[in-house]
Every structure is written in C-alpha cells, then in structure tokens.
Amino acid sequence: MTDTTYAQLSNDAVYSAILVLFLALVGYVVYLAKVAPARARGDASRAPARELVAAGGALSSTDGAPASGTADGAGAAAGRAAGPAASGADEAGEESLGARKAAGIARSLTVLGTLLLVAGVVLRAAEVHRWPLGNMYEFALAGAMFTLLGYVAWSTRRDLRWMGAFVMAPVLAVLGSAVSVWYTDASALMPSLRSYWLAVHVTIATLSVAVFTLGAVAGVLYLLQDRIESRAGAGGSFMTRLPPGRGLERMAYSAHVVAFPLWTFTVIAGAIWARQAWGSYWNWDPKEVWSFVIWVVYAAYLHARATSGWKRQNATWIALAGFVCLILNFAVVNVFVVGQHSYSGL
Incomplete structure (x- = not known):
C-alpha cells in the first residue's frame, strides 16, 4: 500500500475510535445513572473527616480519633473500597439489569475503541516510516492510546465501571484536539530526532503521562x-455510586507511584539524548526546565503523602498541580515557546 493509503486508513481508524469511545462514554453515564446508591451516608466509615498521615504510617483524623487502614492502602479495607464490590451494588442486589447491560456495552465499546486507536497509531507509523512520536498530533494519539490501554488493563484487576466516564471524557478531549487543532501531515524528522532515543525517551514520557492522567482522574x-x-444531607449525590474517598485516594496514590519512576527515567534519558544531540546534558531549554x-x-506530592501531619487532601492538590504542569508543558510550551524542543509540527 502507498503512504497515502496508510494515511487515509489511519485517519479513518482514529475517527472511528472517537465515535466508538463517545458511545462508550454514553454507556458509562447510563450505568452511573441506573446503578442504585449502595452506601448510606450515615455510615461512619464513609466520613473519615480530614485525614492526616501519622507517624509510622497509621492514619488519624483531625479530631484525634484513630482511623482504620494504613498509609500505603494495604489490607482488606482498600480492597473493599475500590475493588469489584466498590459500590456494593452486586452484593445488595441493587444494581439493575439495565445498569449491568449499559456497563457491559460500554466496556466492549471501550475495548473496540482502544483497538481502533492502536490501529490508527500503527498505520501512522507505517505512513511515516518511523516511530510515530515526532509531533504533537502523534504524541496526542499515543498518549490517548496508552491511557486507554492502562484503563483497560487496570479494569481486568478490579471493577472500574464507575471510572469509565471520567476516563473517556479527557481521552475524547485529547483526540478531538488532535484531529482538529494539532493534525499535521506526515513529515521527515529533524536531524536531532533521528535517534533510537526517540523510541525510548518519548515512549516512556508518553506512558508516564497516561498513568499520571489516570492518577489525576482518581485524585479529582x-x-x-x-x-x-x-x-x-448529600446522600442523593451521584458520587454515592463511586467508592468512598479513602479508596479513591489510595487509587490515585498507586497510579502516581507507578508514573513517577517513569517520569524520572524520562528526565534522565532526555539528558543523555541531549548530550548526544547537542553536546551538553543540560541546556536550560524550556522543555527541559518544565520537565524538571x-x-x-510530583516529588513534592509523594513526599507530602508520606510525611506525618500532611493532610491527604492537600497532598492530592499538589499532585493535581503537577498534572496542570504536564498540560502546560504539552499544550503551551510546545506551541508558543521557541527552543531546541520545538517539534510540535504546527
């Protein structure tokens, strides 16, 4: 097949993925609308007050009462909070047949949309005859793909149907921006990008951003x-369909624990590549500075999360600040700031 054919097939796969993922979003919303709230607001376990991280890893609340669980979220309580029976609906018989059908359809559509997006990325690689991470359009596709793959993989270990809508929404926003704002035709790489480090450095960076995205969703x-x-008096909120706050916080922390070492490797690998491409490990380039x-x-978040006396709510705000920095690095620095990393293709 010709490059033009590959380009058309790639675009068709991406647009098809957007349509399928939108239908999955609708399915997850229907699921949340139909599933019955399973946790009573009067349950003391649902109101842990303002959690603090205490010395030795034990939890305590601001009123001095001890809280159950450990700082790292290990134990049966975490499994009950965010595991397959997170909403308690199945056990209580409160999850309607319509809710289960909507969730099942949404999950199938999510898997199909993920496969279509993978096909779009692979066909783009066939079109450009290189690793498809040379500009913002390709990076956005790969980032959305890794986010979906991460969500689908995570869903095989625990019931995350309640999380589907909150993952589909940002993925669709990125894909919509990719095809409408950041799209660029196939082009050759700049000389400094023609290195095996493109596959290593940028792939790990994209993967870490995907995991940070899942952590940010759980954090919000x-x-x-x-x-x-x-x-x-908040018992009527749709949030009763989600796991309790403590379980959500542990999920956010788990995602960041995975993503942070990946980002650390990204920064180190970038310095090594900069030494090969530009003769120096550090050049104070805007992208280098923002990556640091x-x-x-994120290091401050992990430190705050493990520090005695820090509220987990405040630590989570730090994590979300890190995600805002990620967005600024990608959507603003790449486009409007000129430097050695000006590879947006726009």
Whole structure:
C-alpha cells in the first residue's frame, strides 16, 4: 500500500475510535445513572473527616480519633473500597439489569475503541516510516492510546465501571484536539530526532503521562468525594455510586507511584539524548526546565503523602498541580515557546 493509503486508513481508524469511545462514554453515564446508591451516608466509615498521615504510617483524623487502614492502602479495607464490590451494588442486589447491560456495552465499546486507536497509531507509523512520536498530533494519539490501554488493563484487576466516564471524557478531549487543532501531515524528522532515543525517551514520557492522567482522574474524584462526605444531607449525590474517598485516594496514590519512576527515567534519558544531540546534558531549554519542574512537583506530592501531619487532601492538590504542569508543558510550551524542543509540527 502507498503512504497515502496508510494515511487515509489511519485517519479513518482514529475517527472511528472517537465515535466508538463517545458511545462508550454514553454507556458509562447510563450505568452511573441506573446503578442504585449502595452506601448510606450515615455510615461512619464513609466520613473519615480530614485525614492526616501519622507517624509510622497509621492514619488519624483531625479530631484525634484513630482511623482504620494504613498509609500505603494495604489490607482488606482498600480492597473493599475500590475493588469489584466498590459500590456494593452486586452484593445488595441493587444494581439493575439495565445498569449491568449499559456497563457491559460500554466496556466492549471501550475495548473496540482502544483497538481502533492502536490501529490508527500503527498505520501512522507505517505512513511515516518511523516511530510515530515526532509531533504533537502523534504524541496526542499515543498518549490517548496508552491511557486507554492502562484503563483497560487496570479494569481486568478490579471493577472500574464507575471510572469509565471520567476516563473517556479527557481521552475524547485529547483526540478531538488532535484531529482538529494539532493534525499535521506526515513529515521527515529533524536531524536531532533521528535517534533510537526517540523510541525510548518519548515512549516512556508518553506512558508516564497516561498513568499520571489516570492518577489525576482518581485524585479529582477523591477531592469531590471527600467534600461530599464531609457535608450533611448529600446522600442523593451521584458520587454515592463511586467508592468512598479513602479508596479513591489510595487509587490515585498507586497510579502516581507507578508514573513517577517513569517520569524520572524520562528526565534522565532526555539528558543523555541531549548530550548526544547537542553536546551538553543540560541546556536550560524550556522543555527541559518544565520537565524538571514537573518532576519536582510530583516529588513534592509523594513526599507530602508520606510525611506525618500532611493532610491527604492537600497532598492530592499538589499532585493535581503537577498534572496542570504536564498540560502546560504539552499544550503551551510546545506551541508558543521557541527552543531546541520545538517539534510540535504546527
């Protein structure tokens, strides 16, 4: 097949993925609308007040009462909070047949959309005859693909049907921006990018951003859930369909624990590649500086999360600040700031 054919097939696969993932989003929303709230707001376990990280890893609340669980989220409580019976609906018989059908259809559509997006990325690689990470359009496709693959893989270990809508929404936003704003035709790489480090450095960077995205989704839901749990009379909220705040926070922390070493490798590999391409490990390029800023912010989050006396709510805000830095690095620095990493293709 010709490059033009590969380009057309890639575009068709991406647009098809967007349509299928949108239908999956609708399915997940229907699921959340139909599944019955299974946790009573009067349950003391649903209102842990403002959690602190205590010395030795034990949890305590601001009123001095001990809380169950450990700082790392190990134990049966975490499994009950975010595991297959997170909503308790199956056990209580409160999950309707319509909800189960909607969730099943949404999951099948998610898998199909993920496969279509993988096909779009592979066909783009066949079109450009290189690793498909040479500009913002390709990076956005790969980032969305890794996010979906991460969600699907995570879903095989625990019931994450409640999380589907909150993952599909940002993925669709990225894909929509990719095809409408960041799309560029196939082009040859700049000389400094013609290295095996493109496959290593940029792939790991993309993967880490995908995992950070899943962590940010869980972090936002945790802050919302925590706010609702602390308010009286919020029993009618759709957030009752989600795991309790403590379980959401542990999920966010788990994702960041995986993503941070990947980003650390990204920064180190970037320095090694810079030495080969430009003769220096560090050139104070805007992308280099922002990559280090992102590393510092997420390191601060992990430090705060493990420090005695820090509220988990405040630590989560630091993590979300790191995600904002990621977005700025990709959507602003890449486009509007001129430097040695000006490879957006726009």
